[in-house]
Amino acid sequence: MPSIEFLRAYWSSGELATNLVILMNIGGALLLGLCVGYERSYHGRAAGMRTYGLVCMASAALTVLCGYPNLWFGGHMSELVGTDPTRVVQGIVTGIGFLGAGVIMREGFNISGLTTAASIWASSVIGVAVGLGFYLGAMGLAFLCAMSMIFLSKVEAWLPSRHAIAITMRFKPGFEPKEDQLRAMALERGYQIAGGSLTIGMDQGKLEWRFVALALSKRSGSPLSRIAEEMTHFDGIDSFQVTHARN
Numbered sequence: 752m753p754s755i756e757f758l759r760a761y762w763s764s765g766e767l768a769t770n771l772v773i774l775m776n777i778g779g780a781l782l783l784g785l786c787v788g789y790e791r792s793y794h795g796r797a798a799g800m801r802t803y804g805l806v807c808m809a810s811a812a813l814t815v816l817c818g819y820p821n822l823w824f825g826g827h828m829s830e831l832v833g834t835d836p837t838r839v840v841q842g843i844v845t846g847i848g849f850l851g852a853g854v855i856m857r858e859g860f861n862i863s864g865l866t867t868a869a870s871i872w873a874s875s876v877i878g879v880a881v882g883l884g885f886y887l888g889a890m891g892l893a894f895l896c897a898m899s900m901i902f903l904s905k906v907e908a909w910l911p912s913r914h915a916i917a918i919t920m921r922f923k924p925g926f927e928p929k930e931d932q933l934r935a936m937a938l939e940r941g942y943q944i945a946g947g948s949l950t951i952g953m954d955q956g957k958l959e960w961r962f963v964a965l966a967l968s969k970r971s972g973s974p975l976s977r978i979a980e981e982m983t984h985f986d987g988i989d990s991f992q993v994t995h996a997r998n
Contacts (some may be wrong), residue, residue, distance in 0.1 A: 760825035761884045767803065769819050773812060773880075773888035780811030781895055785903070793912050801866045801903045803927060805896060809873035813844065816883060823883045840879055849876040862888050913966045915945065916975060917996035922958045926987035937964050941971035957989055963996050 760766070771923055784807025785800050792799030816839070858983030873896050880889035934944055942964035948962040966972035973981075975993050982991050 761886065763825070764883065765826065766822055769822050769886065770885055770891075773815050773885060774891045776815045777808045777888070777892055777895065778810045781808040781899070784808060789907075789910065790909050793910075798865045800907050801899055802869045804899050804903065805866070805869040807874045808892065808895060808899075809869075809876040812880060812888065813840070813876050816880060816885060816888075820878035822885075825884045838958070843875055843879060844872070847872050866900065870896060911969050913968065914972065914998045915963050915965045916942070916972075916978070917963050917992075917994050918961070918978075919992040920960045920982075920988055921954065921990045922960075922987050923989045924956050926958070928958065928960065928987065933960070938967075940973040940981075941967050942973075943967060 768931040781804050784804040787807070788798070788803025791803065810961035817840075851871040854867045854871070855862065855864040857863075873892070877889050877893050877896070880886075880892060920928075930949070937944055945963040945965045947963075952959045952961075964972075975995070979991075979993050982988060982993070
């Protein structure tokens, strides 16, 4: 049975100093991840500030943990003869990665579940930190992860951004739409067609165009209801579908 001295080693001055280093690293990584994620969020991408912040922060925590093997398990690493915790950590991170991929869903231009997948992966890093004995660092990482998922969506909504919508247009047989006219119509309504998003196909003798329209600014862009109402009166359109897009 572990003695009091054995348990006290987990809160020694060396352990606490290392935990502070871990906290400073994950705090800096979170800020840098948010900066990169904001660029993606601004352009209406699915992986935004929360996803990038969680992944960057958890990656930094896992990396800095590996830099202090002499302090693993309260500094009793030398007593664990014949063990290699790094293999366990690698297996955990890889396995959780596959688990996280299972919650990512894609439907047309919409992708969901990225933040959930990132939070699952980050929680595995929290578990690794607890298992290695870095309790203060694990608590800090858990707190920052929770705050990121709770408040960053509100921060993203407050910051300048460009929302995107996915449009599918099916034309009547024999009707040939013009791309330049389509782009001009989008600009009139405060949108521009995202580069590389236009897909043209044929279904039952009818041309089908799919694309993502990106708002020119946060306040520009007609609402979906108005766009749908206008499209019902467009000549040549047989049917259409309009939805919010995060790709």
